[in-house]
Amino acid sequence: MPILTSPPSESALVAEQFDDIEQQRDAAKLGMWIFLASEVLFFGGLFLSYTIYRFTYGHVFMETSRRLDVVLGGTNTAVLLVSSLLMAFAVRAAQLDQRRALVRLLLGTALLGCVFMSIKMVEYHKDYVEHLVPGTHFEWTGADPSNAELFFWIYFAMTGLHAIHVTVGIGVLLVLALLASRGKFSGGNYNAIEIGGLYWHFVDVVWVFLFPLLYLVGHR
Amino acid sequence: MEKVVDPRIYVRTCAALLVLLGLTWAIAYVDLGPFNLIVALAVAITKALIIALFFMHIKGSSRLLHLAAVAGLMWLLILVSLTLSDYFTRGWVPLNH
Numbered sequence: 001m002p003i004l005t006s007p008p009s010e011s012a013l014v015a016e017q018f019d020d021i022e023q024q025r026d027a028a029k030l031g032m033w034i035f036l037a038s039e040v041l042f043f044g045g046l047f048l049s050y051t052i053y054r055f056t057y058g059h060v061f062m063e064t065s066r067r068l069d070v071v072l073g074g075t076n077t078a079v080l081l082v083s084s085l086l087m088a089f090a091v092r093a094a095q096l097d098q099r100r101a102l103v104r105l106l107l108g109t110a111l112l113g114c115v116f117m118s119i120k121m122v123e124y125h126k127d128y129v130e131h132l133v134p135g136t137h138f139e140w141t142g143a144d145p146s147n148a149e150l151f152f153w154i155y156f157a158m159t160g161l162h163a164i165h166v167t168v169g170i171g172v173l174l175v176l177a178l179l180a181s182r183g184k185f186s187g188g189n190y191n192a193i194e195i196g197g198l199y200w201h202f203v204d205v206v207w208v209f210l211f212p213l214l215y216l217v218g219h220r
Numbered sequence: 221m222e223k224v225v226d227p228r229i230y231v232r233t234c235a236a237l238l239v240l241l242g243l244t245w246a247i248a249y250v251d252l253g254p255f256n257l258i259v260a261l262a263v264a265i266t267k268a269l270i271i272a273l274f275f276m277h278i279k280g281s282s283r284l285l286h287l288a289a290v291a292g293l294m295w296l297l298i299l300v301s302l303t304l305s306d307y308f309t310r311g312w313v314p315l316n317h
Binding site: 029033036038041047070074078082087088092095096197198201204208216 | 224225227230231233234237238241244245248256257260261263264267268271272274275276281282284285288289291292293295296299300303304307308
């Protein structure tokens with residue numbers, strides 16, 4: 001009985017349970033999309049509580065939102081959108097098996113992630129100095145201070161959870177860059193890059209909603 | 221092998237996203253009443269769709285992936301619609317205490 005084997009170059013890259021590399025890639029992408037669906041619900045709960053309180057205390061939210069720095073928030077949106085462009089190019093470099101370009105693009109994406117986090121930290125520091133962090137330190141001279149504080153609870157919960165995701169993303173990108181520099185993703189085995197890319201783009205999508213909902217409530 | 225996308229498409233995608241960012245930012249300085257929120261949300265949803273279609277390769281991927289992506293949104297819709305149907309209808313029926 002002849003022993004069926006796939007070509008040696010591919011068999012090393014395909015796990016036992018898969019017929020071929022295409023099926024392996026489809027399974028990886030499906031798994032990631034299901035994970036992202038659970039992430040949608042994770043953030044969804046916060047977006048939902050935001051929605052309820054925004055409709056209940058609309059005027060307070062408009063006033064409190066004006067205290068956030070729209071220039072820093074807007075710049076950060078642009079930083080993430082450009083980082084997504086670099087990530088898309090990184091996946092493309094992986095598809096074309098261009099190792100050096102892949103490493104550089106992954107590092108570039110991670111660098112922009114660090115720029116985002118730096119701007120975010122400057123912003124958090126500004127909020128802290130202006131007594132906008134909820135808790136005993138919080139000070140509000142306008143109307144309805146307790147609901148103004150509520151807005152900042154939601155602001156810190158949502159941007160904080162997002163910042164954790166960005167930090168995890170930066171870590172993933174750095175590990176991928178290290179593995180890529182060792183040639184781990186050559187020969188069509190770049191699932192990890194593609195999946196990491198999906199995660200990074202998802203984090204970008206979350207910020208795309210956070211920016212207008214937190215910084216641009218009503219008109220300024 | 222997977223289809224490799226023309227790099228110009230990625231550049232155009234990013235350019236469109238930055239233009240939409242500028243649009244949503246500029247509109248925040250114009251008083252449109254309740255339409256400020258509607259426009260901001262419409263722009264955000266458009267941006268999210270563009271990212272999903274072109275950067276996340278929903279365009280050109282299998283039906284199964286489309287289904288997985290839409291399923292996430294469907295569950296979110298259930299979460300939001302059931303909760304809001306509670307919160308926004310609480311005052312409709314007077315309670316006799």
